[in-house]
Amino acid sequence: MKRRILMAPAPERSPELPWPMPRRRTLFLRAVQRHCPRCGGGHLFRRWIVMADQCPTCGLAFTRGESGYQLGAMWFNLLLAEAVSVGVFLTTVVLTWPNPPWDRLQIMGPLEAIISPLFFYPFSKTLFLAFDLAMRPVGTLVDRQEG
Numbered sequence: 730m731k732r733r734i735l736m737a738p739a740p741e742r743s744p745e746l747p748w749p750m751p752r753r754r755t756l757f758l759r760a761v762q763r764h765c766p767r768c769g770g771g772h773l774f775r776r777w778i779v780m781a782d783q784c785p786t787c788g789l790a791f792t793r794g795e796s797g798y799q800l801g802a803m804w805f806n807l808l809l810a811e812a813v814s815v816g817v818f819l820t821t822v823v824l825t826w827p828n829p830p831w832d833r834l835q836i837m838g839p840l841e842a843i844i845s846p847l848f849f850y851p852f853s854k855t856l857f858l859a860f861d862l863a864m865r866p867v868g869t870l871v872d873r874q875e876g
């Protein structure tokens with residue numbers, strides 16, 4: 730198997746260096762607010778789930794030049810939605826033990842399973858972007874395998 734080291738793809742018209750890489754904590758705090766993790770700029774979403782292609786402030790391409798980039802955001806979305814659903818279920822059972830409201834839990838569980846991913850979708854996109862920037866900052870070398 731042949732390995733090659735490539736430069737990470739750069740956004741099309743963005744200057745790379747004027748935006749210093751923030752600390753990881755800053756990346757994630759900005760992402761939780763649905764802001765660009767790199768520069769902190771807002772207005773990344775046109776609607777709740779429609780994200781711009783690049784940051785209007787710093788020009789960071791949100792797919793970072795890769796196809797299939799959305800898969801990571803979907804994984805974050807699933808993780809957040811499942812954590813909330815399981816957390817609400819377990820908290821309700823523990824707080825109401827020995828008589829948990831099973832009828833209400835049977836209704837609320839599926840509703841949470843539908844509503845939570847819709848609610849967390851924009852946060853999952855910015856959080857995955859922050860995670861990716863923390864692991865693979867803009868302009869760093871990236872290992873890629875060619876098969």
Ligand SMILES: [Zn+2]
Pocket residue numbers: 765766767768769770784785786787788789
């Ligand atoms: Zn930005």
